[in-house]
Amino acid sequence: MSARKGAARASKVGALGFTLLALVLTIITALLLSQMMGGSQYNTEPVKPVVVASKDVPASERINEDHLKVVQWPESSVPAGAFSSLDEILGPNPRVPVSTIFAGEPVLKQRLASPSQGTGMASLVQQGYRGFPVPVDSWVAEARLVYPGAMVDVLTTINQQAERRTYTKMVLQRVPVLAVDGAVDSAELAAREEKSKANGGGGTGGRKAVVTLLVTPEQGELLALASREGQVDLALRNARDDSVVETMGVDPYMLLGQADPEEVEEAELAAKAGETPPDPDPRIRRPRRPRTRPEDRMAPREEGPAQPAVQRGPGGTKTINLGAQ
Known part of the structure; x- marks a missing residue:
């Protein structure tokens, strides 16, 4: 009798435990379904x-x-x-x-x-270089003689008033063009010009165009002096041409094929002193001395150490000392 009661009690406990387990599983399932439904709602958002x-x-x-x-x-x-x-x-x-x-x-x-x-614009300047602006005539930019990415040579024409002499010399070679009027590629430059013409303008409108050159700090100093003391011009060159050209510069006498009066005068003074100077040849550029009094020209001069007339900057750009003539 007691055995039957024990078995019945155990059966009731087992049924109660099963019921509790089923209830727990139901709650867990409901929570999981709730989370899944919420997640699927988020995933369907556009x-x-x-x-x-x-x-x-x-x-x-x-x-x-x-x-x-x-x-x-x-x-x-x-x-x-x-x-x-x-x-x-x-x-x-x-x-x-x-x-x-x-x-x-x-x-x-x-x-x-x-x-x-x-x-x-500053991000385009390579480390160790500077972007130097050079004003040029507007027609130079409009004719596409200079454009972003081009290689140019830089010439300067200086009027030395003390010696009453005008002189043109190439001072930099193979200089990269960084930008023209702020445009960093040819397509952008062309688009600006077309837009200006469509609006009734004439390209740069007759004003000076600004060409930004990529130079070393030393070359920037030379360009600053060249632009302050005279006029700077740019000459387009083939980007694949890495040759270095030696030039002596030119003045009006050489341009006209005439002998320099100062050289003629020096030849006459040398002849009077018993020397035999070479005949002045307008095709040959000789080193010029500063103008002095006639009596000072005959006095011996102390020569300083020779200075290099040609320097090669980083990137193959060539610098020519203005003092070497």
């Missing part, structure tokens, strides 16, 4: 492609394809100014960030600058 940084992009560094990737972003939270494709950022003129863009952060239009403006 998304759109957004360009983000795949790694940190420092300020002023030109953005390339390795810096970017496209991810799917919830449409409701896409920030203003975001890009949807890499081509919008890269294109012919890659943008540069005005401040660091961190990995995973959306790339926004308001945080980028054009290479032809401000921070963007």
Whole structure:
């Protein structure tokens, strides 16, 4: 009798335990279903492609394809100014960030600058070089005699009033053109000119065009002096031509094929002193001495150490000392 009661009690306990287990499983299942339904509701929200940084992009560094990737972003939270494709950022003129863009952060239009403006232009200047602006006649730019990426030689014409002498000399060779009127490629320059003409303008409107040259600091000093003391002109050259040309410069007497009166005078003085100077030849450029009194010309002069007339700067650009004539 007691055995039957024990068996019945055990059966009731087992049934109660099974009921509790079933209740717990039901609650767990309900929670899981609730979470799954909530997640599926989120996943059905519309998304759109957004360009983000795949790694940190420092300020002023030109953005390339390795810096970017496209991810799917919830449409409701896409920030203003975001890009949807890499081509919008890269294109012919890659943008540069005005401040660091961190990995995973959306790339926004308001945080980028054009290479032809401000921070963007500075990013094009290679380390150890400087961007030096040189004003040129507007027709030079309009005729495409200089354009971004071209190689030019720099000539300067100086009027030495003390010696009543005008002199032209090539002072730099193989200098890269960084920009023309702020345009960093030929396509952008052409588009600006077409837009100006469509608006009734004439290209640069008759004003001076500004050509930015990529030079070393030493070459920048030479250009500053050349532009302050005289007029600077640019001569286009073949980008594949890396030859260095030795020139002696030219003055009006050489231009007209005439003998320099000062050289003739020096020859006469030498003849009186019993010397036999060579006949003045207008085709040969001789070193010029500063004008002095006749009695001083006969006095012996102390010669200083020879100075190199030619220096080669980084990148193959050649500098010619203005003092070597």
